Amino acid sequence: MAPSGIKPDQVLDCRGLLCPLPVIKTSKAIRSLAVGQVLEMLATDPGSKPDMLAWSKQTGHELLEVHEEDGVFRFLVRRTR
């Protein structure tokens, strides 16, 4: 997915962290947002891409965007419930 220009309400930096931390920190951070708000999560673990897709599928929170640049993955997630 290409950059959409959506402005996140919160940014979570998980660069340099390995599984399970990006997903754990994301699920913690998303609970601090209101429903409808958007979290941006940055990660360098290549496993974070399939993991975030799976996390989104399991939790129902919407993965709006996945973008990779220079080894950094940028995820935009909307809290749905």
Next chain:
Amino acid sequence: MKQKRRLALVASKGTLDMAYPPLILATTAAAMGWEVGIFFTFYGLDLLHRQRLKNLKVSPVGNPAMPPPVRSLPVKVPDIVGALPGMPSVATAIMKRWMRESNMPTVEELLEIARESGVKLFACATTMGVMGIHQEDLVDGAECAGATTFLDFASEADVTLFV
């Protein structure tokens, strides 16, 4: 969303390396909103033991995957070397360093995350009896339970794994 998924794990190993897989799976499942329970049995109960939890070791003996201190060397540590006095401490220190350098949480930190996220920590009642371990020896949140309790919990699990 359908009703919550459930993960039931058995943690049967009490070494530092084998402490990670069940705790990583448990904390990840909890992060996805699953209900999670881990049954800590036999040496796995060391992961809930206040004192032993702080002294988990990696054994280089009987561990053909044990790499040398420098990860890029194409050799493994032979059992006869791994069996020398002090080698388990060396292997343990090396693994702890790798984990630290990779920004991985310690086993105690992962256990804390598990507890905070509501993971049920079943302490095997039989192991407690056989090894003379009492409730006060265990970390907060550990629930003494037998196989029946765990199987009852596991009978409604979507994923069940023995580690």
